Amino acid sequence: MTTGIERRHLLGGAAGLFAASLTGFRPALAEPGTGPLELAVAARAPTTPTGLTLAPDGRMFLFMPRFDESTxxxxxxxxxxxxVVPYPDEAVNRPDPARANERLFHVPNGVVDARGRLWLLDAGLMASSGEPVxxxxxxxxxxxxxxxxxxxxxxxxxVTKTSSLNDLRVDARPGREVAxxxxxGQDxxxxxxxxxLASGRALRRLAGHVSTQSVExxxxxxxxxxxxxxKADGTTSPIQGGANGLALSPDGARLYYTPLMSRRLYAVETAALLDPARDDASVAETVRDLGEKGLTGGLAADSRDRVYLSxxxxxxxxxxxPDGRIEIIARDPNLVWPDTFWITPDGWLYLSAAQANRRPEHNGGVDRQQSPYGIFRMRIDAGPA
Structure with missing residues (x-):
């Protein structure tokens, strides 16, 4: 097992300095088939890095929603x-309502698909609330x-006037090209x-269904x-968050998902979601309530159809x-708002610690986020779904 001190020397530079300052950083648990949690990189992102993906050659990309003008x-x-540098460049990251289809506005997540293409999800927002541009x-x-x-x-x-697009999964296996x-929802x-993806046809599904709604x-x-x-004046309001995390089963037949403010995990048949001839009532017939799983952000599924929970x-x-049993495979106080997972073909599970709860809107206008942001990883005994 690599010790914390050895890891710090291996990481080097800013990552090493970050690792040296971690509070109680340690391999908290050692479940069968997993390695210790370790710091992969200390990312000097300008603000909240909710999304994460890696290319086959190891290139790493982070996504920071445009919650406010500080992004x-x-x-x-x-x-x-x-x-962390703007991708693909600074100009494309400069929002311009007059060139809405050419510029990036609010990207909460992106994924590299099985064909090596990077897909970015742009919610089209100029802030954490408001109508998409x-x-x-x-x-x-x-x-x-x-x-x-x-x-x-x-x-x-x-999208609707209150949409807040959040997570993305792309299935690009032979004979299939879908997202x-x-x-x-802001409400x-x-x-x-x-x-x-081939035709560009998009279908909005299960709006109003219990499985996609924030739980009061x-x-x-x-x-x-x-x-x-x-707020700065001391007033508070509850958090709301509908359909949030996503994961695909290894065969692509089921989509796992959950609202941000819900403790339940759901699954729906992807064939039903994609079929334009089926109405929402018919799609809803394929939804399964898989029971409680805790409060999570991102999800991911591995090649053994196990779902990882942040x-x-x-x-x-x-x-x-798959039988519904849930276990904790890693725990650390530096996992502040664990969010998006990414599983590499060689069996690394990556995870961003986004610190979203430390944003100004949750702290009376005071930004309590601290850069650099930790991107963590651990060995698992499987590849991606």
Whole structure:
């Protein structure tokens, strides 16, 4: 086992300095088939890095939603020394309502698909609330060899005035080229979106269904504090969040998902989501309630159909087996708002610690986030789904 001191020497640079300052950093648990949790990189992101993906050659990308004007760029590439630079460049990251289909506005997540293409989900927002900029909600495909935009798929017809697109999964196996998106809704009224990437057809699904809606009365405690919206004058309001995390089963037949403010995990048949001949009532017949799983942000599934859970209340990583059993496989106080997972073909599970609960809107206008942001990883005994 690599010790914490050895890891710090291996990481070097800014990452090493960050590791040296970690509070009680340690391999908290050693479940069968997993390695210790370790710091992969200390990312000097300008603000909240909710999204994370890696290319087959190891290139890492972070995504920082444009919650406010402090978000100087929303998509970035991470270098081993912790630098995060605008991707594909600074100009594309400069929002412009007059060029809504050409610029990036609010990217909460992105994924590298099985064909090596990077897909960015742009919610089209200029802040954490407000109507999406007309024409700005979209999927953007990039070629990683040239760093050039090759596809733009509009999502204008499947967003609402209160939409907040959140997570993305792309299934690009032979004979299939589709994407799935969550809309958590600024008012907690969520939905799923299924996209045929070949044709660009997008369908809004399960809006109003219990499985995509924020649950009232949920108490969420993160980083030792009840999560609320807190204004500078001391007034508070509850957090709302509909359909949020996503994961695909290994065969692509089921989509796992959950609202941000819900303790339950759901699954739906992807064939139903994608079939334009089926109405929402017919799609809803394929939804399964898989039971409680804790309060989470991101999800991921591995090649053994186990679902990984970012347990934000506990600063932990959970894993749900196909039989419904859930176990904690890692825990550390530095996992502050664990969010997006990424599983590499060689068996590394990566996870971002986004610190979203430390944002100004949760702390009376005071920004308590601390850069650099930790990107963690651990060995698992499986590859991606």
């Amino acid at each position: 100087v760029f929303t998509a970035g590439e991470v270098f081993p020394d912790g630098r 007309p024409g700005a909600a979209k999927l953007v495909g990039l070629d990683l060899a040239s760093n050039a935009i090759t596809r733009t798929i509009p999502l204008q017809d499947v 799935y998106i969550t809309d958590q 907690g009224a969520g939905a799923l979106i299924a996209v045929d 009365g949920i108490l969420k405690i993160v980083d030792g504090r009840v999560l609320l919206k807190r 347990l934000q209340e506990f600063g932990a990583i959970g894993r749900r087996d």
